[in-house]
Structures are given as structure tokens and as C-alpha cells.
Amino acid sequence: MVKKLPLSNSMAVLLIALVGMVSLATFRFSPVDLENLPDLSFQLLDGGSLSTAELANRPALITFWSTSCGPCLSEIPEMNRLYADYAGKGLQMLAVAMDYDSPEAVRETRDRLKLRYPLATDTEARAVRAFGNVRVTPTHFLIGPNGSVLLRKIGRMDFDDLRTLIDQLLPNVG
Known part of the structure; x- marks a missing residue:
């Protein structure tokens, strides 16, 4: 029984x-709480590097993504539009591929999906650790001109809300 x-x-x-x-x-x-942009240098996919010091004094959107992440890939067209609309107005954008993505896979995905904004690889997971052990993709960080982290969004981005935030930041850029 x-x-x-x-x-x-x-x-x-x-x-x-x-x-x-x-x-x-x-x-x-x-992720670990992150208040300010960490001191870091990103390896760009096509060579060269970009340091967080070079991102100073202008707002920046840094997105961690993966070639195997469906939501990440579906955001690329909207991210391309965002880059086209705001790069000339002062917004800096950088997509950081996760450490488990090979540079070859990242390059193939970039070419296939016509990703237009700057792209970095993170093969040693330095950026992942510096940004609070990013584990979920996509993860977006909106950085203010003073280097403060204004927004950390894990998962799909609401691009209307993001555009509103960016519009508020850009008039303050000298």
C-alpha cells in the first residue's frame, strides 16, 4: 500500500x-554587479584591437553574443539598423563573440548575416570575466559617456526602449 x-x-x-x-x-x-566599464582591450575580428579607454566620452553598446544563439542572430538586422542610425551621431557599438566561438565561425556568421558593426572575439574569455562572468547570450551593456554601466539586459533587447535611452544620451555628448 x-x-x-x-x-x-x-x-x-x-x-x-x-x-x-x-x-x-x-x-x-x-552576473556580478558591474557599475563601470572595465579596463580591457578587445581583439577585433579583422585584426587590431579596441580598448575600453577608446570608448570613453561617448555612449557605447557592447553586446555579448554567440553564433549558435538564435535570439542573438535574430537581433542582427535590428542591430545593423541601430548602427546605421546612430554610429554617425556618436554611439559606439561592439559585438563580442563568446569564447567558445571560433574566429572562423564568427567570420562566417558575420559574412552570411551581413553584420555591419564592429566585432571582437574573446577566445580567452577575458571580456566575459571582466563584464561579470557573462554566461547567457545575448547580453547587452549600454555604457554612458562617463563609463558607467547604464543598462545590463540579458536576453532579447527591446529596441524601442533602447533607442529612447540612446536618444537621451546623445545630446549630452560633447
């Missing part, structure tokens, strides 16, 4: 399991 737990005991076990799962997910996927 199967012994049935009273309903209150069953609910307690379920609640404990749920709290444990939420705590684990929060611990595993929440």
Missing part, C-alpha cells in the same frame, strides 16, 4: 524544491 503524504507536507516539499531551483538559477546565471 502506498502511503500518501498529507497535502500540507506535499506543498512544503514542493515549495522547498522550487525555492532551491530558483536560488540555483539565480546563482548560476546572475
Whole structure:
């Protein structure tokens, strides 16, 4: 004969399991708090480098992405439009490929999807660590002209909201 737990005991076990799962997910996927742009140099896909010091005094959008990330790939057309609309007005953009993406895979994806904005590889995961152990893609960071992290968005970006934020930042750029 199967012994049935009273309903209150069953609910307690379920609640404990749920709290444990939420705590684990929060611990595993929440990046370290990041208030300011870290001091770092990015390796650009086509050679050369870009340091965070070169991003100073202008707003910047830095996006961590992967060639195997469906949401990342679906954002590329909107990111291209954002770059076309704002690069000439002072917004700097950089896409950082995750360390598990080979430069060849990144280059092929860039060419196939016509990615137009600057692209860096992070084969040693230095940028991933410097930005608080980024684990989920896409992860977007909007950096203010003073180097402060204004927005960290994990997952798909709401580009209407992003454009509103960028519009507020650009008049303040000298």
C-alpha cells in the first residue's frame, strides 16, 4: 500500500524544491554587479584591437553574443539598423563573440548575416570575466559617456526602449 503524504507536507516539499531551483538559477546565471566599464582591450575580428579607454566620452553598446544563439542572430538586422542610425551621431557599438566561438565561425556568421558593426572575439574569455562572468547570450551593456554601466539586459533587447535611452544620451555628448 502506498502511503500518501498529507497535502500540507506535499506543498512544503514542493515549495522547498522550487525555492532551491530558483536560488540555483539565480546563482548560476546572475552576473556580478558591474557599475563601470572595465579596463580591457578587445581583439577585433579583422585584426587590431579596441580598448575600453577608446570608448570613453561617448555612449557605447557592447553586446555579448554567440553564433549558435538564435535570439542573438535574430537581433542582427535590428542591430545593423541601430548602427546605421546612430554610429554617425556618436554611439559606439561592439559585438563580442563568446569564447567558445571560433574566429572562423564568427567570420562566417558575420559574412552570411551581413553584420555591419564592429566585432571582437574573446577566445580567452577575458571580456566575459571582466563584464561579470557573462554566461547567457545575448547580453547587452549600454555604457554612458562617463563609463558607467547604464543598462545590463540579458536576453532579447527591446529596441524601442533602447533607442529612447540612446536618444537621451546623445545630446549630452560633447
